[in-house]
Amino acid sequence: MLDGASPSPRKRGEGRGEGQPHTPAQAPAPHPSPLPVEEWGEGIDGPIWKDGAFHHDTWVSVADGEALPEAPAILPKKRWLAERDTLGQRDAPLGLRLEPGEAIADIGADLQRFALIALSFPKFRDGRAFSTARLLREKYRYPGELRAVGDVLSDLIPFMRRVGFDTLQVTHAPTRRALIEGRIAEVSLHYQPAGIVEPPAGTRPWLRRSRR
């Protein structure tokens, strides 16, 4: 049961190990705009990075207890489980949000109901969603939008792309700038097949390269 729930996170211990990266403090840094607003183009101030540009979010994230809007809505898993029978009648698109440690095995049959699945990166060093993304794409053949939300930082983005994320919700100002300016420093050669289809590279069967 690889996609079952993991134990709920306990309080973090008193870590002082140098080998253990601390979560970078993500204070919403003031954003010194590199370009005048009028040159940014439409949607530049939206949070969603998709197909090489920022877009406004057409989805509404709905918490437990909030009324569902007519617009496309992203639900926490708990709410989906509680209301899945009534939500089945709904016409507007549905999205699902999964926190690290939340199982997908018990909703495997439901996944095709969602047009979007958002996987949360609550902190930089929590890499569970990388595995969840691969399970969704490769085991459950989930074809819809896979969105990374939370601590989406420039140095994670190449990894996120490779395991199957196709949209990113980005609030960190330097990361937004790096995306806009095409400055995500990426290694484009890879030593392992991962979640997405990439062209082979070199002669060894496990090598891949990024699409340009």
Next chain:
Amino acid sequence: MYRYDEFDAEFVRQRVAQFRDQVGRRLSGELTEDEFKPLRLMNGVYLQLHAYMLRIAVPYGTLSSRQLRKLAHIARVYDRGTGHFTTRQNLQFNWPRLSDIPAILDELADVEMHAIQTSGNCIRNVTADHFAGAAADEVADPRPYAEIIRQWSSLHPEFSFLPRKFKVAVTAAEKDRAAIQVHDIGLHLKRLADGRLGFAVYVGGGQGRTPIIAKLIRDDLPEEDLLSYLEAVLRVYNLYGRRDNIYKARIKILVHEIGAAVFTAQVEEEWQRIRDGALKLPAAEIERINAYFAPPAFERRPAKAALRAPDRAFDRWVTRNTHAHKHPGYAIVTISLKPIGGIPGDASAGQMDAIADLAQRYSFDEVRVTHEQNLVLPHVRLGDLWDVYQALSAIGLAEANAGLVTDIIACPGLDYCALANARSIPIAQRISERLAGRQDDIGDLKIKISGCINACGHHHVGHIGILGVEKRGEEHYQLLLGGSGAEDAALASITGPGFGPDGIVDAVETVVDTYLELRSGPEEPFLAAYGRLGAAPFKEALYA
């Protein structure tokens, strides 16, 4: 040796460019130290007590002469003229400037080296038997598999933010020189029942503050399934390993808490799903990687050449520091980096250059780094041993103490390390000086010293282990006995109350004296005597 092709060379160049960008953003102030920290750790850069430290990967401990000369050059130009070989078969520089590190990485890339994944919560540099490819007792060279794992694990997009660091070790001999049972994954390459090569897979071993011997979870993994099986293990660990407490985040805790049977069932289920996928290793590809490690052109030589010269010191050195080679007429030479009273694992730039010359002239261009912080010339003609010995004497590295009581493992300790509670190096130096005169009589005895509970000095698996702690602001040392990191893996037990910096040296001598008094004869080594006698007589001698 493995040689980079265009793909490998370009990969490392791109990684250096990426890190140069990250360093630039840190130096410009765009990245805070907190934001930079996980990035530099992914590339082997630590912030220590006095300076940044750069840890360079020596994959499975194999170096060419050219690579070793480059390390000497870096020591001279960018450091203070010394490199430190570690218990992970790597090399550390203790004094580089952050702004120089991209240039150092460029220099390393010139000789097909890097610092990728020598730190951080990722799959670390893969280690292997330091006698691989030369040992008389191996079924095959384990390094091609270590190289395949190195490649697969490099910048793995799914496994770069694991709960904690992850260490893999590979051996191909029954005599375990790679300490595989105290690694997150230990792989034992062997002949399976059908005669083909495959692996016994051990998972969940480790040292640190909770030492655990690994569990055997599969005894017959076919070689073509190596990567898919590793991926299944890593996926289970990445999803379920604890992230609430860094001291409980290693895979050993997960295996311990859910039990080896449940853990294995999860791995097997996932492996069945993916084993026939893209990670299957075609026999032709394994063969292609194997070809890089083809044995050098050994000469046909008589098995017994004139080995001994009329020199007692040389005779001792041959006895202690050479091992049986798989090819007749050759020997494996251990170059001890433990001169009496020296700093374990340190080598000067001049020594590194000299050893590179020896490797080129006498050992088919190969050098190995051992997890016991020594170097090895793996392929030396018996007839050349005298010349090699004399050359090593000239650089002060001909101590005939491999495996003896002065061949001490010690972590950098409070002299360098930001985590340490106590110094390790001076304790090693003083024990070495104290016991050097009697070391031949004492025989095989491994002392391992850690300056804190993280156990980088492997004190849990020392025949005699020493753990530095802090007690009321003073350095204090606990004494442990009876551990082993070899095929008879065992965890050492604490004897009782600890000792001060002077007392610990006396205590070690007391243990040694007790052993000498109680052993059945010189043929009963310390560990065997301890096994027979138990801890009681040693405790009595220490505390009565």
